[in-house]
Amino acid sequence: MPVKPGNRGPRPSGVQRAAAERTRTTLGRRRVVNVVMIGVTMIAAVVATLPLIFILGHLMSAGASSIDLAFFTEIPKPPGETGGGMANAMVGTLVLIGAASAVGLPVGIGAGLYLAENRGTLLANAVRFLSDVLNGLPSIVMGIFAWQFLVKPMGKFTALAGGIALGAMMIPLVTRTTEEMISIVPVSLREAALALGYSRWRTSLVVVLRTALPGIVTGALVAVSRIAGETAPLLFTVLGNQFWSLSLREPIAALPLQIFNFAISPYDAQHALAWAGALVLIGIVLIISLAARFATRSRFGRGGD
Amino acid sequence: MVATESPRVPRPTASAPAAAVGGPARVRLDASRLSAFFGAAEVVRQVSITFRDREVTAIIGPSGCGKSTLLRCLNRMHETVPTARVTGAITLDGQDIYARGVNPIEVRRHIGMVFQRPTPFPTMSIRDNVAAGLQILGSKRPSRSETDGIVEDALKRTALWDEVSTRLRDSAVGLSGGQQQRLCIARALATRPAVLLLDEPTASLDPISTQKVEELVYELRRDMTVVIVTHNMQQAARVSDRTAFMLSGELVEFAPTNALFTTPSDSRTEAYITGRFG
Numbered sequence: 001m002p003v004k005p006g007n008r009g010p011r012p013s014g015v016q017r018a019a020a021e022r023t024r025t026t027l028g029r030r031r032v033v034n035v036v037m038i039g040v041t042m043i044a045a046v047v048a049t050l051p052l053i054f055i056l057g058h059l060m061s062a063g064a065s066s067i068d069l070a071f072f073t074e075i076p077k078p079p080g081e082t083g084g085g086m087a088n089a090m091v092g093t094l095v096l097i098g099a100a101s102a103v104g105l106p107v108g109i110g111a112g113l114y115l116a117e118n119r120g121t122l123l124a125n126a127v128r129f130l131s132d133v134l135n136g137l138p139s140i141v142m143g144i145f146a147w148q149f150l151v152k153p154m155g156k157f158t159a160l161a162g163g164i165a166l167g168a169m170m171i172p173l174v175t176r177t178t179e180e181m182i183s184i185v186p187v188s189l190r191e192a193a194l195a196l197g198y199s200r201w202r203t204s205l206v207v208v209l210r211t212a213l214p215g216i217v218t219g220a221l222v223a224v225s226r227i228a229g230e231t232a233p234l235l236f237t238v239l240g241n242q243f244w245s246l247s248l249r250e251p252i253a254a255l256p257l258q259i260f261n262f263a264i265s266p267y268d269a270q271h272a273l274a275w276a277g278a279l280v281l282i283g284i285v286l287i288i289s290l291a292a293r294f295a296t297r298s299r300f301g302r303g304g305d
Numbered sequence: 306m307v308a309t310e311s312p313r314v315p316r317p318t319a320s321a322p323a324a325a326v327g328g329p330a331r332v333r334l335d336a337s338r339l340s341a342f343f344g345a346a347e348v349v350r351q352v353s354i355t356f357r358d359r360e361v362t363a364i365i366g367p368s369g370c371g372k373s374t375l376l377r378c379l380n381r382m383h384e385t386v387p388t389a390r391v392t393g394a395i396t397l398d399g400q401d402i403y404a405r406g407v408n409p410i411e412v413r414r415h416i417g418m419v420f421q422r423p424t425p426f427p428t429m430s431i432r433d434n435v436a437a438g439l440q441i442l443g444s445k446r447p448s449r450s451e452t453d454g455i456v457e458d459a460l461k462r463t464a465l466w467d468e469v470s471t472r473l474r475d476s477a478v479g480l481s482g483g484q485q486q487r488l489c490i491a492r493a494l495a496t497r498p499a500v501l502l503l504d505e506p507t508a509s510l511d512p513i514s515t516q517k518v519e520e521l522v523y524e525l526r527r528d529m530t531v532v533i534v535t536h537n538m539q540q541a542a543r544v545s546d547r548t549a550f551m552l553s554g555e556l557v558e559f560a561p562t563n564a565l566f567t568t569p570s571d572s573r574t575e576a577y578i579t580g581r582f583g
Binding site for chain 2: 186188189191192193194195196197198199202207210211213
């Protein structure tokens with residue numbers, strides 16, 4: 001088919017000029033959309049951090065002045081008096097974290113190991129689904145159940161009941177991280193151990209679990225930082241305590257509870273202490289999160305698979 | 306001649322007299338009418354093959370021909386995969402390793418295996434990696450100083466000792482790929498297996514590391530049975546005494562390496578080694 005000479009020449013035809021014009025306007029429109037969208041998402045990104053900035057800023061201004069040595073060493077003063085601290089609440093929170101970990105970690109890690117090693121079985125699928133449901137369970141529901149089935153039968157509020165309730169909240173989180181961390185251990189590693197004559201349980205424990213350990217530690221720390229600030233389950237189980245107590249069989253003080261009690265009191269001195277307590281609580285959670293991040297960073301496999 | 310220490314599986318007889326000097330070497334591992342399945346798919350079909358003492362046997366064939374699966378049947382690794390199944394018989398020094406009551410763990414302690422990709426245990430030091438197979442021997446577990454000796458010996462055999470002797474406590478993950486693979490071979494050698502299975506051991510290595518591993522395989526024949534699966538026909542020709550050619554799960558031809566590569570008796574073997582397919 002003969003081609004018109006004009007179409008091949010250096011001067012663009014009318015059709016080509018129109019096409020070029022269309023391209024220019026399209027490009028211009030894209031450029032504008034691009035800038036607008038970048039701007040919108042950037043604003044969203046900044047807004048996402050605003051709550052934390054506001055909270056930290058306010059806690060600093062309202063609570064930092066109440067943080068002194070006494071805050072970390074003394075128990076609360078009776079209402080109306082100034083001074084005093086939250087030492088018993090901080091220790092109580094640590095005791096509760098310890099009790100919760102004693103419940104949540106063995107069960108969660110064991111369950112995660114089972115899920116990873118028995119993928120696809122009916123029980124594994126059921127457990128995985130239920131643990132995801134449990135993960136979304138509102139903490140107040142956990143509190144009510146702990147009250148019904150632990151506090152009522154025991155006849156009193158105890159630290160133990162609180163620890164168990166918090167531990168139960170840790171289980172699904174630890175289960176799922178453990179499963180995930182174990183399932184990213186290369187199959188080849190498991191096979192290498194089996195080929196050396198390792199039994200199945202020894203392969204799981206010595207090679208697979210140990211390889212996945214840094215990730216599991218991270219998961220455990222995330223779970224701990226998640227429950228450290230829980231208040232609802234504690235209202236129904238440990239009740240709070242104005243005095244020193246380390247016993248699991250007695251009501252115990254906890255930072256979130258102490259904050260709650262001081263915040264609803266009519267005294268300004270206690271309000272200030274509540275803000276300070278909130279600041280310390282955030283500090284504790286922050287430290288745990290940083291520890292988790294550090295544990296993740298020293299993960300295996302940077303030089304290998 | 307089979308000195309049985311465990312009632313089930315014979316221990317390697319390291320001091321066995323050089324089998325029939327001049328004549329064919331003693332058969333160590335004997336598979337007969339071996340079939341392997343994944344679910345309903347039969348990936349190894351009725352293979353009968355023998356592996357002799359102090360010889361390197363290469364298994365070659367195109368991808369998916371069942372050569373790795375055949376290898377994994379030899380130390381009962383095949384059955385660790387869900388839905389996998391094996392029929393037929395395999396004997397090690399005359400004893401059926403698939404017999405009822407034989408513990409696969411015990412079998413694997415006598416038949417070592419090295420995989421395509423290096424698999425050092427990332428949580429263990431170089432020394433502990435080599436000693437990993439010794440730690441599980443229960444009452445027969447060697448003492449600390451004995452272990453150190455065995456580790457040194459294994460690392461020397463794999464020509465790794467000079468490269469790592471000053472950093473035995475370091476993580477094995479810090480080694481290069483080739484070093485890691487030689488470490489895995491050392492780990493398999495440390496328990497003194499009768500047979501060593503190598504599943505494409507150089508597939509992920511650079512040429513220089515490959516050469517080192519090949520030299521090592523060549524050396525290993527002095528006191529053990531070696532079976533090596535490889536994609537690389539030149540490698541099979543370089544390191545092996547006998548070569549088996551597999552196609553679609555069947556053993557097409559099994560002959561002394563020289564004969565198989567120069568005068569193949571089956572037209573399919575000839576087509577494969579001359580590069581007409583695969």
